[in-house]
Amino acid sequence: MFSSQKSGSSAQGKKKRGRRSPLATFSLIVVGLLTTGGAYALFTSTASADSGTTATATAATSQSQVNEGQKLFNANCASCHNMEGSGTKAGPSLIGVGAAAVDFQVGTGRMPAAANGPQALQKPVQFSNTQIQAMAAYVASLGTGPAEPSSKYLQANGNAAKGAELFRVNCAMCHNVAGAGGALTDGKFAPPLKGVTSKHIYEAMLTGPQNMPVFNDLNIKPQEKADIITYLKYLEKNPSPGGFELGNLGPVSEGLFIWIFGLGAIVAITVWLTAKSN
Template identity: 90%
Template sequence: MISKNSASKSVTKTAGTKRKRSGRRSPLATVSLILVGLLTTGGAYALFTSTANADSGTTATTASSSQSAVNQGEKLFNANCATCHNINGSGTKAGPSLIGVGAAAVDFQVGTGRMPAAANGPQALEKPVAFTNSQIQELAAYVASLGTGPAEPSSKYLQANGNAAKGAELFRINCAMCHNVAGAGGALTEGKFAPSLKGVSAKHIYEAMLTGPQNMPVFNDLNIKPQEKADIITYLKYLEKNPSPGGFELGSLGPVSEGLFIWIFGLGAIVAVTVWLTAKSN
């Protein structure tokens, strides 16, 4: 006679065996899952790639032309800049490292003729540009490839169509102490100076704020936002298009120069007329 305990153990063992067998996977299931995953991933990648190429149709050409610009820029750099900045842009005693300065710094320095520098001095002076626009872009592409740095600004911030009043306020707060409230420039210490901003292109003004050349501080996008930079450019271009309503502006150097002019020429003229009238009566 079979006891109840033995019967229950037998039933339990049989049920457990069935559950174990029913949960076991076939070796082919794993292979099938891997194949499905590979096919899905490969198909998605192929679809994404074809879509991207369809949208931009020139992706491969752009990459190729970009690498070509870097190669040409490296040749120009080695021939014209490596003497001071080293063959790999790491810098020497005669010139700082260019790793991480970005394309914007190159476009400003080379595009305004400050680089290559004619001689060492308190600061690089603006002079005729030594390279063509395409060569400047190639140099910028090469230096940008050395390390991440500020890129050249978008054209939408260079149209001088922002808020001139807001730009004037920002300029007075951040720039006027060196460049004068009218952008006429001014003297600094040790033979350095803040240049006049009249006639400077909108692109170079933006790049100067972005990269901080010479003695100028860097105004990155956290300090002055791109649209605020555009407002400052709008204010400076407004000054160029609207001459002083008072007539002769005396270089826009402010009340000191105007007061000095009155003292020397105004009072001098009065004294001269007084002496002439006295001599005439005598």
């Protein structure tokens, strides 16, 4: 009996020694939280440092580009547009025109203008693409304006049929239904659109250069602009199936052709028949 009590007390002692203290569970939870929290803090601080470095590098690059653009602007544009881009009697203010206007005007050679006239004429481009981007960045820093378009709208892979409809409604009265251009008043004209890059077509709609109205994204949505570009590029790749295009200038040029050559041929045949009968 004594041995039985001894073995029972020994089992109870082992049971007491094997029981986990309530503080142990609490300690494990605290250690787990500290470990997880420390790892998360380390990760987020590293990510923040990386993103901060990237943002700082981007800001430095942008500011460097703006500074370079300002130098180019002061040397080539300030005589007409003023040092601050606020404009003079010789040139309008550029505050708020945005990067898209600069990329179009300088990228097509219209600016710097060779001389004052009804409108700036297209000529060979005088600057590299890097310089144009720098000037665009500087002018964009003067005031909020249209940015350069996203490349996804410049691929000419939209709806050509819808683009043709939009072009006829909004553009054909000046540029001709085939984009061949046309004369306006006071020595002005709508230029032909054949060979114009997709980017410059989009920027022209966005900024309204020369005598062209502005078609912002509320008037013609970005995808609709892409459809118009698709239509114009379709015309470039697919020649007219109707024979001689005669410049695609429409009924005026066609009527003139008939008047000169058609009527001239009739007169020549009449004279020949008369001469033969005599």
